[in-house]
Amino acid sequence: MARILVQEAGFDVAAETQALQADRTDVGGIASFLGVCRSDDGLAALVLEHYPGMTERALAGIAAQAEARWPLTGCTIIHRIGRMLPGDPIVLVLTASAHRTAALESCAFLIDWLKTGAPFWKREEFADGRERWVEAKPEDEAAAQRW
Amino acid sequence: MARILVQEAGFDVAAETQALQADRTDVGGIASFLGVCRSDDGLAALVLEHYPGMTERALAGIAAQAEARWPLTGCTIIHRIGRMLPGDPIVLVLTASAHRTAALESCAFLIDWLKTGAPFWKREEFADGRERWVEAKPEDEAAAQRW
Amino acid sequence: MKVLYFAWVRQKVGIAEEAVSPPGEVRNVGELITWLSARSPGHAEAFAQPRQIRAAVNQEFAGPDALVAANDEIAFFPPVTGG
């Protein structure tokens, strides 16, 4: 069972990595992806909204697909919501397996699907007061479809 | 320039991750792979030997290839040598980029090439006293060639 | 029927959530969009470009042909942009 968290608080990458190894010695590799808020074009903050209830279902469903497809010993998805400043961590995906290929592929799969299959929306706030909802990127859809 | 370390000591995943973000807000994603010592078949310890001098050159060369191929904002490779126990971390590859695809792909590229293109050798020591040099896997060569 | 709005769809409609009772001929998501569009200028503006709208029925993504029923939770929102 994957560990799924949707929260305003930040997260501890080291503790989450450690938790995937706790009390077991069959883990050969842990792949991770940490998504971070960039400061493109004078961005002052990023506000992340989601659909409570559906988000957790969608993430659990995506994680279950990964666990069915790759022999994972563990899987963690943490997605923050609320207001992020440039440099703040937004999302963490961790996958652990006996073998590196399963960990690396499932991690890429999860972040690709999470971008297109989980109900989060980003609003950008700029230093000059402008606001803008981030638009979905066709290449994200293409990235998810390749799996 | 990539950060390349070959050392007996362990490493701090959180500090290494943080270092790739220090003083910059153009990092959108950090991919990582952490290789860990498994306890297959009653393994008691893994002893990692390398070719001092050539190892650092080989790792720097592999990292330079990744940096030429993907728009990375940072890249860290730490490979331990000496004696590892089951559960111990062996290798850490971190890649940072504005975009996730560059980070994820370059991280997979680096670990695939590191397995076939850097002069490290693993000797397994078992609880019953047996010793065995790990043999190279044809699938590792295939994984490196796909890039 | 509970209807939820997210992101700029919510901003244009002006509310995050409402309980509605569409007539029996509103059978699917597409027909519900048409019916909701007539409720207010905000609704009309939110649904003005149906290709920009995504929907979920009972917390599962759903296309315009997906059926809707009295006790369903229906959500409308832009294409997702998390991760």
Add this chain to the structure above:
Amino acid sequence: MKVLYFAWVRQKVGIAEEAVSPPGEVRNVGELITWLSARSPGHAEAFAQPRQIRAAVNQEFAGPDALVAANDEIAFFPPVTGG
């Protein structure tokens, strides 16, 4: 010419490093392997299966046809297994 051995190649040869002065007709890695094999039973055993041996000349991977010269650092080892 400095010759280095690693992993089980080192264990079979019995030493990690040696300075050698092969005759002029030893021009490449393959010929050096043949010449080294005659130095001791340990060398012979280490090089008994040339397909299991990899080499580096001056810290770059090198095939059997790679040239070797007096001031080179030549290393012999099994296929690598790091990562």
